[in-house]
Amino acid sequence: MACNSSGCESGCYDREKDDGSKISVEDAVAGGGNQESVCVKCKCNEPMTFGDGGSDDGRFCAECFRNNVFGKFRLAVTSHAMITPSDNVLVAFSGGSSSRVALQFVHELQIKALKNYEASRDRSLPVFGVGVAFVDETAAFPALSTEMVDAIEWVRSTVSSLSPPAKDLHVVPVESVFGSDSLDARDRLVKLLDSVPDDTGKEDLLLHLKMLTLQKIASENGYNRLVVGSCTSRIASHVLSATVKGRGYSLSADIQHVDARWKVPIVLPLRDCVRLEITRLCLLDGLKTVELACRSQCGINDLVSSFVALLQEENPSRECTIVRTAAKLTPFYFNKIPETDDSNVPMATQRRLKRFNIKYDGSMTTEAFCPICNGPLNRSDSSGLDTFEECLESDVLYAACCSSCRFQILPEDGSSLEQFSSYLPDHMISQVKHQKVNSQAYLREKIKDCLLLDDEEVV
Amino acid sequence: MQFTLEFGGGLELLCDSVKIHKVNINLLNDSDILTMKDLLSWVRTNLIKERPEMFMKGDTVRPGVLVLVNDCDWELSGQLDTTLEDKDVIVFISTLHGG
Amino acid sequence: MEAGEAKSKKAGGSRLCCICNQRRPVLKRPKTLQQICRECFYEVFEEEIHQVIVGNRLFKSGERVAIGASGGKDSTVLAYVLSELNRRHNYGLDLFLLSIDEGITGYRDDSLETVKRNEVQYGLPLQIVSYKDLYGWTMDEIVKMIGLKNNCTFCGVFRRQALDRGAALLKVDKLVTGHNADDIAETVLLNILRGDIARLSRCTSITTGEDGPIPRCKPFKYTYEKEIVMYAYFKKLDYFSTECIYSPNAYRGFAREFIKDLERLRPRAILDIIKSGEDFRIATTTKMPEQGTCERCGYISSQKWCKACVLLEGLNRGLPKMGIGRPRGSGNDQKDTKARSTAKSIESKQCGSLEF
Numbered sequence: 001m002a003c004n005s006s007g008c009e010s011g012c013y014d015r016e017k018d019d020g021s022k023i024s025v026e027d028a029v030a031g032g033g034n035q036e037s038v039c040v041k042c043k044c045n046e047p048m049t050f051g052d053g054g055s056d057d058g059r060f061c062a063e064c065f066r067n068n069v070f071g072k073f074r075l076a077v078t079s080h081a082m083i084t085p086s087d088n089v090l091v092a093f094s095g096g097s098s099s100r101v102a103l104q105f106v107h108e109l110q111i112k113a114l115k116n117y118e119a120s121r122d123r124s125l126p127v128f129g130v131g132v133a134f135v136d137e138t139a140a141f142p143a144l145s146t147e148m149v150d151a152i153e154w155v156r157s158t159v160s161s162l163s164p165p166a167k168d169l170h171v172v173p174v175e176s177v178f179g180s181d182s183l184d185a186r187d188r189l190v191k192l193l194d195s196v197p198d199d200t201g202k203e204d205l206l207l208h209l210k211m212l213t214l215q216k217i218a219s220e221n222g223y224n225r226l227v228v229g230s231c232t233s234r235i236a237s238h239v240l241s242a243t244v245k246g247r248g249y250s251l252s253a254d255i256q257h258v259d260a261r262w263k264v265p266i267v268l269p270l271r272d273c274v275r276l277e278i279t280r281l282c283l284l285d286g287l288k289t290v291e292l293a294c295r296s297q298c299g300i301n302d303l304v305s306s307f308v309a310l311l312q313e314e315n316p317s318r319e320c321t322i323v324r325t326a327a328k329l330t331p332f333y334f335n336k337i338p339e340t341d342d343s344n345v346p347m348a349t350q351r352r353l354k355r356f357n358i359k360y361d362g363s364m365t366t367e368a369f370c371p372i373c374n375g376p377l378n379r380s381d382s383s384g385l386d387t388f389e390e391c392l393e394s395d396v397l398y399a400a401c402c403s404s405c406r407f408q409i410l411p412e413d414g415s416s417l418e419q420f421s422s423y424l425p426d427h428m429i430s431q432v433k434h435q436k437v438n439s440q441a442y443l444r445e446k447i448k449d450c451l452l453l454d455d456e457e458v459v
Numbered sequence: 460m461q462f463t464l465e466f467g468g469g470l471e472l473l474c475d476s477v478k479i480h481k482v483n484i485n486l487l488n489d490s491d492i493l494t495m496k497d498l499l500s501w502v503r504t505n506l507i508k509e510r511p512e513m514f515m516k517g518d519t520v521r522p523g524v525l526v527l528v529n530d531c532d533w534e535l536s537g538q539l540d541t542t543l544e545d546k547d548v549i550v551f552i553s554t555l556h557g558g
Numbered sequence: 559m560e561a562g563e564a565k566s567k568k569a570g571g572s573r574l575c576c577i578c579n580q581r582r583p584v585l586k587r588p589k590t591l592q593q594i595c596r597e598c599f600y601e602v603f604e605e606e607i608h609q610v611i612v613g614n615r616l617f618k619s620g621e622r623v624a625i626g627a628s629g630g631k632d633s634t635v636l637a638y639v640l641s642e643l644n645r646r647h648n649y650g651l652d653l654f655l656l657s658i659d660e661g662i663t664g665y666r667d668d669s670l671e672t673v674k675r676n677e678v679q680y681g682l683p684l685q686i687v688s689y690k691d692l693y694g695w696t697m698d699e700i701v702k703m704i705g706l707k708n709n710c711t712f713c714g715v716f717r718r719q720a721l722d723r724g725a726a727l728l729k730v731d732k733l734v735t736g737h738n739a740d741d742i743a744e745t746v747l748l749n750i751l752r753g754d755i756a757r758l759s760r761c762t763s764i765t766t767g768e769d770g771p772i773p774r775c776k777p778f779k780y781t782y783e784k785e786i787v788m789y790a791y792f793k794k795l796d797y798f799s800t801e802c803i804y805s806p807n808a809y810r811g812f813a814r815e816f817i818k819d820l821e822r823l824r825p826r827a828i829l830d831i832i833k834s835g836e837d838f839r840i841a842t843t844t845k846m847p848e849q850g851t852c853e854r855c856g857y858i859s860s861q862k863w864c865k866a867c868v869l870l871e872g873l874n875r876g877l878p879k880m881g882i883g884r885p886r887g888s889g890n891d892q893k894d895t896k897a898r899s900t901a902k903s904i905e906s907k908q909c910g911s912l913e914f
Contacts, residue, residue, distance in 0.1 A: 200824075243750065244820060244827050248834025300823060307816045311751065314812070321753045328755040330839040378837055403833075407826070468631070468787065469799045522818030525787055532788070534586040535593055553799070554631075554740075554787045555814065 039064050050283060054276045055316045062284055069281050072272045073105045080257045081337050082267040083109065083225060088129040090170075090223035090264070092214050093159075095134070095151055095290040097282045100158075102229030102270055104287060106130055107162045114165060131168040132159050133217045135210050139175045139186045140193060141294040151290050158288070170217045177212045177425040192423035195416060200245075200299035201408030208373050211262075212427060218264040226266045233275035233308070235268075236319035239326045241304040245404045250375035252329035261334040261367075261374060274319060332367065332376055370402035371431035372409055372424075377402055393429070394421040400432045460484055460493060460545045464502065468553035470524070473514055474506045482506075495528070496539040498549065514551075525552045577602070584792070588782050588825040596792055603789055607777055608643050614764050616775045619650035622730040626721055626774075627655040627676065627684070629669030632736030634676060634797040635786050636778060640734065641680050654728055655680075658720045659688035660713060661696020672798040679796065687724035689716055693870055703873060708882050715865045719857060725772045733774040740783040740817060742776070743828045746835035747813045755840060762835035769849060770858050780829065784821075 037058070039045045045061030060068070077083050083106070091106050093099045113127045134155050138148045152171055159169045178185035189209070196202040218226050230238075235255050242251045253259065259266040270278070282289060297305055311318040367376040394417040398410060411420050421429070464480045471478045484501055486493060499515060507514050515521055519539055526533040527550040533541050543549070573593055575583045581595035587602075594602070610616075617623065625640060627633045637655060644651050657673045670686065677684040690696050693716060701709050725733050742762060749758040760766060765775040778786065790797055820827045851857065852864035859865070865881065872880030 239750065240747070243746065243834040244831055246830030246833045246837075249837035249839065251834070252839050300820070300827070303816070303819055303823060307812070310812060318751065322750060325750050325753045325755055325758070328840070330841055404830070467791075467799070522815070522822050525784060525791075527791070530584060530792075531582075532585040535583055550791070552787055552791060554783045555818075 041068075048284070050280050052276075052280070054280070065277075066281065066284065069101075069273055069277050070105060070108070073269050074109070076257055076269045076272060077109070077267075080267065082227075082258065082269055083128055085113065085125040085128055087225050088131070088223045089225045089227055090131045090133050090214070090218045090221070091227045092229070093132050093134050093155065094229075094295070095155060095292060096229075096295065097278050097287075097289045098229035098231045098234065098270055098275070100229075100287050100289050101273075101278050101281055102227055103132065103159075103162065104285070105269070106227060107167075110165060127165070129223075130165070131170060131221065131223055133170045133172065133214055135213045136171055136173040137206070137210070137294050139173060139189050140206055144292070144294055147293060151292055154288075154290055168221070170221065172213055172217050174206070174209055174213050177209055177216055177427065179426075188423050188425075192420065195411055195420045195423065196409055197411060198299070198408045200301055201405075203298060203301055205372065205409050209425070211374075212425060215262055215264055223264060226262070226264045228266050228268055229270050230268050231270045231273050231275050231278055232323050233312075233319050235271060235326075236322040237301075237304050237308050239322050240308065241301055244300060244304065245408065247375060247402070247404045249378040250370075250373075250402070251326060253332045253335060253376055255323065255326050256331050256335040258336050259334065260336065260338055261332070261369065261376070265337060267337075271323075276316075334367075368400075368435050369431065370405055371397065371400050371428045371435065372405045373402065374431075375402050375404075392418065393432070394418045397421050397424075397429075397432050400435045460486075460543070460547075462498070462543070462546070463548045464506070465548070465550040466552075467550065468525075469555070470514060470551050470553045473509055473511075475508055480506060493543045494539065495526070495533060495541040495543065495549075498543060499539070513553075520551065523553060523555045525554060526550070527552070585788055588784050588821060589829070591825065599785075599788070599792070603781075603785060604639060604643060607639055607781065608647060610764075610780055611643070611649075611777055614775075616734075616765065616777060617649055617651055617732065620652075621650075621732055622652040622654070622728070623732045623734060624654045624656040624685070624725045624728055624730040625682070626733060626735040627657050627673045628736075629657070629672035629676070629798040630736070631786055631790050631795075631797045631799060632738055632741075632778065632783075634672070634795050635790050636734065636736040637676055637680055637682060638793070638795055639789075640777070641682060653682050654730065655682045655684040656721065656724045656728065656730075656733070657684065657686045658717055658724065659686055659690075660717070661689050661698055663698055669798040672796060675796055685724055685728050687720050687727065689720065692716070692720055692723060693866070695870070695873060700873065703876075708879075711882060712869055715869060719864070719866045721774075722771045722857070730772065733772050735774060735776055736778055736786075737776040738778040738781050738783045738786055739828050739832060740814075740821075742779055742835070743831040744811075744813050744817055746831050747817070751813070758835065758838065759840040762832055779832070782825075782828065 037047055039047050039061035040059050041064040042061060045063060047058045047060055048062045048065055049058040051057065083089055089106060091099070091103050093103055107130065110127065110130050113125075117123060117125065117127050132155075134152065136148060136152065138145050141148075155171070156169060159167055173182070173186075175182065175185040175189040178188045193202055193205065196205055214226055217223075238254060239251065242248070242254065253261065255271075257268050257271055259268075281287070296302075308319060308322075368379075369376055392414075394414065398406060398417065401410060411417050461481070461483050464482060466474055466478055466480075474480065482505075484493065484498070486497075496518060499518070499520065503511055503515055513521060514524065520526060526538075528536055528541055528543070529548055530550075573583060575581050575595035575598050576592040577594055577598040581597065583593035584596050585599055586593050587599075623640075625633060625637050627637060637653075640651075641653055643649065644653060655673060655677055657670060659667075659670060673684060673686075676682070688696075697709070697713055700712050704712070721733060745761045746758065749755075749761055762779075764777075764779050765773055767773050789795075817828065817831075849858055849860055852859040852862070852867055854863050854867040857864045857866065861868075863871070868881035871877075
């Protein structure tokens with residue numbers, strides 16, 4: 001849960017002083033205004049003042065503040081079994097503040113594990129592995145190529161400074177999902193993006209391709225977890241933009257701590273931290289970040305971000321409330337780390353997984369997924385894929401996609417759609433075929449009692 | 460040029476509660492082309508007596524305000540680029556009211 | 559070139575209506591981006607509403623149906639279209655106009671005049687129910703007592719009951735209200751922003767309160783506000799529009815502004831928000847709480863006393879804060895309530911009308 005008020009120290013608006021009276025804004029900003037400014041938590045150290053006008057400024061000392069943020073990270077990791085000793089974890093790093101903090105915290109967790117390992121007598125628990133991935137989007141934003149080159153240099157030096165233990169860095173261009181021939185791949189990427197008429201759709205398609213790239217890096221290099229640094233604020237924006245794009249059904253899949261619908265499960269250990277905490281932490285610890293121009297948004301996504309920023313000004317706990325509301329939506333069966341009988345996974349972890357998974361009612365309904373955004377499809381939405389027999393690949397694509405992707409990503413007319421379909425990365429096309437097969441199986445399952453012969457074909 | 464401007468849906472409150480205004484606009488520049496864009500800024504300066512943010516946002520009308528030029532949705536004639544002629548009737552209706 | 563021709567060339571371009579291909583278009587539909595003429599617009603507008611009514615089985619023949627009439631654009635167009643469709647398609651409905659008089663001088667008395675005119679114009683019998691008759695207090699009196707904070711809470715609770723009571727007086731089977739697509743989209747967003755998952759699960763239902771005294775439905779659920787206004791304008795329907803004088807920032811609402819900006823960027827977004835609201839995976843256990851009856855007045859209530867009685871008791875005893883905000887429970891609720899009463903800018907145009 002993003003923010004339960006009792007333990008919440010993430011800057012929610014209605015703070016009460018220990019004596020029960022409400023704290024005033026002036027108190028907070030002036031670093032106390034009280035005679036004795038002490039950290040309200042440990043009551044001994046001097047509180048930090050960030051002077052950024054955010055809430056809870058000047059209430060906590062540096063140590064307590066830091067412990068609080070790291071504490072939320074560690075709680076998310078342990079209670080969702082995100083990282084266990086036998087795992088090999090890939091951290092998605094964009095250079096932004098959230099992923100920088102994620103990287104830092106994972107690194108610290110690893111150092112601790114290493115210390116324990118070296119101190120333990122039997123060395124029974126291995127130390128999990130950590131790698132870092134950076135997706136190079138230059139092909140989609142050719143004008144930013146110099147900026148990107150500098151950014152990559154900076155990423156290399158940042159990652160190498162985070163050792164021991166040393167971490168592999170994978171800098172991979174986003175067009176690699178199209179194939180290994182870089183020129184051809186880049187060409188396909190550009191053609192694909194150009195054929196999307198809607199700006200927001202184009203932006204979202206690039207995000208989907210980035211995720212495919214990360215998945216590719218992870219599975220090709222033996223990682224079994226992908227750490228993504230999405231914070232509460234990012235998720236709040238996603239809740240609203242998904243709502244606005246008609247993606248209400250699949251929303252609950254995207255905002256949980258764990259998303260295991262992918263080959264390499266994605267985990268969100270910073271989900272319960274707000275952006276303000278993260279930027280303050282970067283300031284506190286001197287963590288450098290780089291803001292790339294390609295990260296700027298357009299269209300609907302930009303409108304939503306501005307709206308959330310406006311809401312935050314009016315009430316700093318708004319993003320927490322948004323995520324809390326969305327967290328009440330029913331997640332999917334894949335929103336948990338899959339149980340395993342793998343003997344390499346420590347028994348304690350296996351037990352914890354089993355305990356945790358009881359919460360999910362175990363309804364293993366197989367979902368169909370949109371080949372483009374990988375969102376679970378609402379059965380009532382599917383436009384009768386089963387009515388298609390021999391038809392164009394593009395028709396099958398159209399029928400296989402969710403209604404949101406159909407509108408904002410797929411081109412309208414038949415010939416453009418065909419072209420678009422031909423530019424898609426193979427992985428997405430195979431998803432389409434996979435879905436068609438699944439859907440026939442599903443249909444067959446439903447009518448099997450009426451079939452006269454076992455091998456009768458579904459028309 | 461002469462125009463009849465009508466304000467509805469509550470917008471009349473911004474112009475001293477007068478719904479219909481017959482106005483005469485003389486063009487400052489030499490060109491004899493007046494666009495909706497020009498008209499809007501004229502209206503903001505000369506007719507809107509309070510809370511201009513209820514009528515306009517930036518260069519154009521606030522989202523939620525419908526504009527009809529000679530009984531025709533201005534979306535069809537190019538919105539801000541719509542060219543106006545003498546004796547045109549322009550209607551502004553706000554949709555942002557309880558019903 | 560004739561002046562008229564020149565005007566039509568400029569106004570409609572050289573295109574013709576998408577549907578009939580004969581007349582010049584006067585409107586670009588936000589729903590479909592089609593350019594259509596007046597007559598075709600009337601047709602598609604009315605036909606779509608007819609399909610919504612039939613497809614969702616909103617009415618049964620012979621039912622007595624009250625139209626919540628405020629004199630505003632939505633209820634006026636609703637009254638006009640519903641009585642027209644009732645005639646045209648033989649729904650067999652007994653239609654009435656039902657108006658609530660909150661007792662707000664300068665606002666409600668003017669809009670009630672409009673409804674009285676509608677009664678004559680559409681030939682629909684009118685019933686007016688006043689707060690004064692029902693509760694012994696007008697909104698003017700309430701505001702004098704409690705000021706401008708929380709007055710919207712009072713009005714919303716009272717209005718909700720008043721509609722039900724008025725409907726009971728008229729012995730109607732169903733209530734219809736003019737909530738349009740923009741309203742519902744806004745409610746979905748507000749419920750997300752406020753953390754109200756229970757309301758979120760109910761607010762996109764086209765019919766609500768089937769387990770309550772009087773079911774209510776919203777035939778305009780998929781109808782864009784812009785189209786309602788255009789319809790009213792072209793048909794020259796009589797309606798009244800002004801903001802309630804007691805709602806401080808009702809005219810300005812962050813969520814409304816956002817929706818309008820969104821509509822400009824992507825008109826179908828309004829319907830997409832409603833679709834999302836319908837598709838949200840919300841466990842059925844978060845829906846309606848236990849329903850009993852109020853000890854004091856017999857109205858439906860999940861507590862010992864219904865909300866209106868609690869508020870009234872407070873007013874009568876001179877304790878205006880009684881019943882405001884939720885009872886002490888989780889800290890979350892408290893935070894939400896505080897945020898709600900301080901964040902007036904989240905309130906939208908018609909106070910209380912979003913409390914379905």
